[in-house]
Amino acid sequence: MSVPESKYLSPVWRDGLFKDRVVFVTGGAGTICSMQTRALVRLGANACIIGRSEGKTEEAAKDIATARPGSKVIGIGGCDVRKVENLQAAADRCVRELGGIDFVIAGAAGNFVVSLDCMSANAFKAVMDIDVLGTFNTIKATIPHLLRSPTPRSLFISATFHYTGMPMQAHVSAAKAAVDSLMASVALEYGPRGVQSNVIAPGAIAETEGAARLISSEEGAMREYEASIPSGRIRTVRDVADATIYLFSEAGTYVNGQAIAVDGAAWRRQGAA
Ligand code: HXC
Numbered sequence: 001m002s003v004p005e006s007k008y009l010s011p012v013w014r015d016g017l018f019k020d021r022v023v024f025v026t027g028g029a030g031t032i033c034s035m036q037t038r039a040l041v042r043l044g045a046n047a048c049i050i051g052r053s054e055g056k057t058e059e060a061a062k063d064i065a066t067a068r069p070g071s072k073v074i075g076i077g078g079c080d081v082r083k084v085e086n087l088q089a090a091a092d093r094c095v096r097e098l099g100g101i102d103f104v105i106a107g108a109a110g111n112f113v114v115s116l117d118c119m120s121a122n123a124f125k126a127v128m129d130i131d132v133l134g135t136f137n138t139i140k141a142t143i144p145h146l147l148r149s150p151t152p153r154s155l156f157i158s159a160t161f162h163y164t165g166m167p168m169q170a171h172v173s174a175a176k177a178a179v180d181s182l183m184a185s186v187a188l189e190y191g192p193r194g195v196q197s198n199v200i201a202p203g204a205i206a207e208t209e210g211a212a213r214l215i216s217s218e219e220g221a222m223r224e225y226e227a228s229i230p231s232g233r234i235r236t237v238r239d240v241a242d243a244t245i246y247l248f249s250e251a252g253t254y255v256n257g258q259a260i261a262v263d264g265a266a267w268r269r270q271g272a273a
Contacts, residue, residue, distance in 0.1 A: 001063050008035040009042060010242050017249060019044035021151065022098045024091060026050045026081050026138050027107035029060035032157065032202060035237035036105060036244045042067040043245065048074045048094035048101075050087070050108070072098060081108045081134030087141035094145075101145040103248050106138040106179075107157040113168045124171045131175035135182055143190065152195040153248050156183045158259060160201045160267040176201075180259045187257030196256045198247055203263030205235045231264025 023040050027033045028049025037047050041064055049064070051057035054077030061075025074097055079086045094101055110130035114123065135156055146152040161169050162177035180199050187197040204225070226234045243262045246252045261267060 002066070003035075003038065005042065006238075007236075008238050008241050009039045009245075010238065013039075013043055013242075013245055013249075015043065017043040017245070021045045021102040021248075022094065022100055023047045023103040023105060023248075024050070024094050024101045024142055024145075025105040025107060026079075026087075026134065027109060027157070028064075028105070029053070029057045029075070030107060030109075032205060032237055032240055033105060033107035034060050034064060036107075036241045037073075038064045038067045039238075039241035039245055040103070040248065041065065041071050041073060044068070045103070046072040046098045048076065048090065048098060050076050050079045050081070050090050052078070052080055054078050074098065081137055082129045084137040084140055087137050091141045091145055100149060101142050102149040102151050102153070104138060104142045104146060104154045105157065105244070106135040106154070108134050108138075109157065109172075111169075111172055114171075115168055116170050119171060124174075127171040128175050128178070131172070132178040132182070135179050139182075139186055143195070146195055147190075147193060151248075152190075154183075154186060154190075154195060154197045155244060155247060156180075156197075156199045158183075158199045158201045160203045160261050160263055163261075163267050183259065184257055191256050196247070196253065198255060198257070199259040200240060200243055200247075201259055201261040201263065202240050203235060203261060203266050205237060205240065225270075228270050229264045229266045230269050231266075233264065235263060235266075 057077035058075040065073040161173040
């Protein structure tokens with residue numbers, strides 16, 4: 001798939017910004033994280049992306065590698081973030097093949113739209129396990145490698161639902177609140193050892209299947225939603241990729257322990273979306 005650069009990267013960044021850096025990404029074949037990874041690779045990084053599906057993850061890795069000739073992008077499928085040993089094996093392979101881990105993006109997430117009435121205990125647990133335990137496992141498996149990097153960064157992908165609560169998303173809201181909290185503890189425990197940790201809360205993004213399912217189930221709902229956003233437009237994957245580049249670059253070094261909503265101030269206007 002040929003993706004025009006303007007879809008995932010602002011023209012303000014310089015070539016080679018992330019030369020010799022390696023990024024380890026869970027959920028790296030998904031819409032948001034694959035574009036974050038593509039942007040970092042385009043700017044010089046090599047990458048290891050992790051996913052549950054083997055075919056999808058390996059395809060995505062090949063595709064991301066086209067962003068920069070000579071880049072190395074590994075796709076590790078069959079990896080469930082709920083199993084820490086899967087992540088430890090993936091992190092070890094990343095270090096063996098790419099030389100280390102400098103940046104971690106914990107992006108794997110579970111989501112479906114369901115009312116509390118219809119949500120089983122196991123459905124709630126499935127999302128808590130993927131989002132919360134999965135993020136913990138990602139940090140657990142990668143922190144020994146991050147601590148050896150000259151520029152260690154961890155970034156958790158969260159949401160804005162839990163700022164207000166969200167109907168049909170009680171499981172995801174609870175999980176993302178825990179993800180934000182986990183990030184804060186990682187920043188406090190590992191900040192003194194040089195690791196920068198933050199959350200990006202993308203809110204709803206037009207290109208994600210998850211968001212499309214959540215927002216546009218009713219005719220015209222997406223248009224109405226867009227009109228209500230203070231910044232006047234729906235978010236794109238590029239907005240999230242650009243914020244990621246800032247946080248991982250030298251310019252973002254002093255931003256630590258923060259949850260940054262990249263949502264055009266949407267949640268402040270109409271509640272989390
Ligand atoms: C109600 C559901 C359900 C649904 C699953 N379950 N889907 N309940 N409505 N649509 C229930 C099952 O019935 C079961 O409970 C329990 O959840 C576990 O389901 P399994 O399929 O056995 O689990 P598992 O294989 O572990 O899969 C879990 C999953 C996952 C969460 C459904 O496959 C998944 O996340 N798929 C979607 C991935 C996705 O969309 N990711 C994008 C995230 S985007 P019972 O009681 O029957 O045993 C995103 C952006 C959000 O998050 C937007 C931001 C603004």
